Amino acid sequence: MPADLSARAHAAGSAATTGIDASAVSTAVEDLDRLVLLGIAAELHRATRLGAPGAHRPEPAAEDLGAAVRHRWIVGHWLAALHEAGLARRDAQGRYHGLHRPSRAELAVARTRMENAAAVLGYPPALAGMLLRSLRLIPELLRDEVGVQALLYPDGEPATAEAVYRDNTVSRYLNLAAAEAVRDLAERSPRPLRALELGAGIGATTADLLPALAGRPVESYLFTDLSPFFLDVARRRFDAPFLRYGLLDLAGGLPGRPGGLDLVVAATAAHNAPHVGRLLDQVARRLAPGGRVLLIETVREHAQSLTTMPPALSPREGPGPPPRHDGRAGTTRTYLTRAEWRDRLARAGLRVEADLPPDGDPLTPLSQRLFVATVPMEPS
Numbered sequence: 377m378p379a380d381l382s383a384r385a386h387a388a389g390s391a392a393t394t395g396i397d398a399s400a401v402s403t404a405v406e407d408l409d410r411l412v413l414l415g416i417a418a419e420l421h422r423a424t425r426l427g428a429p430g431a432h433r434p435e436p437a438a439e440d441l442g443a444a445v446r447h448r449w450i451v452g453h454w455l456a457a458l459h460e461a462g463l464a465r466r467d468a469q470g471r472y473h474g475l476h477r478p479s480r481a482e483l484a485v486a487r488t489r490m491e492n493a494a495a496v497l498g499y500p501p502a503l504a505g506m507l508l509r510s511l512r513l514i515p516e517l518l519r520d521e522v523g524v525q526a527l528l529y530p531d532g533e534p535a536t537a538e539a540v541y542r543d544n545t546v547s548r549y550l551n552l553a554a555a556e557a558v559r560d561l562a563e564r565s566p567r568p569l570r571a572l573e574l575g576a577g578i579g580a581t582t583a584d585l586l587p588a589l590a591g592r593p594v595e596s597y598l599f600t601d602l603s604p605f606f607l608d609v610a611r612r613r614f615d616a617p618f619l620r621y622g623l624l625d626l627a628g629g630l631p632g633r634p635g636g637l638d639l640v641v642a643a644t645a646a647h648n649a650p651h652v653g654r655l656l657d658q659v660a661r662r663l664a665p666g667g668r669v670l671l672i673e674t675v676r677e678h679a680q681s682l683t684t685m686p687p688a689l690s691p692r693e694g695p696g697p698p699p700r701h702d703g704r705a706g707t708t709r710t711y712l713t714r715a716e717w718r719d720r721l722a723r724a725g726l727r728v729e730a731d732l733p734p735d736g737d738p739l740t741p742l743s744q745r746l747f748v749a750t751v752p753m754e755p756s
């Protein structure tokens with residue numbers, strides 16, 4: 377087992393971080409979160425009873441907004457985040473009061489700070505633009521008149537989706553580090569690689585992994601997602617003889633036989649499994665000894681994604697939140713923490729070889745991580 381995989385993957389990823397102002401990253405992350413929280417608070421004041429005296433439950437406020445049944449849970453999720461940020465108070469009965477009312481001047485300052493923050497974090501204008509658009513469209517999003525796909529693909533163009541999942545500093549770092557782990561695996565694999573990617577979406581990570589496989593023996597790379605839309609996009613985007621495409625719901629089982637895979641990739645996708653521990657157990661069984669799983673995950677409930685992530689998660693048939701049967705059961709949490717991922721990987725019998733970026737790295741405050749874990753070789 378390569379003891380230095382973590383160092384090499386980090387070095388590969390660091391090509392993306394030259395020039396980053398390390399001292400500005402934490403504040404930039406806070407500024408992005410702050411703008412979204414203030415924007416939500418302003419909209420709740422404008423359109424709901426939450427600004428009126430007294431204590432209020434989230435459900436009537438969701439009705440004030442005309443929220444679709446499947447999205448009503450989101451208002452409670454937002455209020456909990458506002459409470460955690462000190463922007464609303466909650467009584468023992470779970471009712472909210474004292475919601476902060478941002479002034480126009482405060483919102484203008486927050487917007488300027490967000491634009492500076494986006495520059496610090498290497499977010500292209502399309503990403504900052506999507507955040508602002510999502511705040512303007514809160515009522516339409518909650519009423520289900522606008523979908524998250526329309527935010528990610530304005531006018532059918534992929535630039536915004538690329539900005540979110542690929543064309544920014546931390547995504548570049550994580551994808552390059554992941555590619556190094558794949559290159560390393562392909563080099564030492566005793567057989568042509570058999571790979572499965574879960575929730576592959578727009579293929580933002582795939583696009584960096586495929587070059588790492590170029591010229592190396594690959595038996596198959598199965599690109600999967602819940603949505604046929606993404607499979608169509610990927611068919612047009614990629615061209616490699618070993619690529620296959622398939623629909624796969626993380627709520628169901630994984631295809632294939634025990635030991636029939638060498639690589640499983642899930643980039644910002646594995647948290648969609650209703651039970652992450654069960655998913656990782658299945659992954660571990662599908663992987664051959666020496667096989668590797670690569671997870672890219674957000675490990676904190678970011679405020680910056682509050683207007684885009686929850687509407688994408690509400691079950692079609694409602695009411696939300698999405699069903700979770702693991703440690704998130706009974707909560708509206710989307711993500712697991714870093715410690716929870718490490719624990720779930722270990723419980724599945726997988727050995728964590730890389731958990732990046734390393735502590736103290738300028739990118740750590742972004743709370744997006746790459747985990748690389750391996751099925752130990754059988755004792756000979």
Ligand SMILES: C[S@@+](CC[C@H](N)C(=O)[O-])C[C@H]1O[C@@H](n2cnc3c(N)ncnc32)[C@H](O)[C@@H]1O
Pocket residue numbers: 541574575576577578579580581582601602603606624625626627642643644645648649
């Ligand atoms: C945040 S995006 C991932 C982006 C993608 N990995 C990329 O690099 O472009 C999450 C992806 O997970 C997919 N997804 C959501 N729920 C899923 C489920 N239950 N099973 C499989 N895929 C799912 C979505 O369709 C979406 O493409």
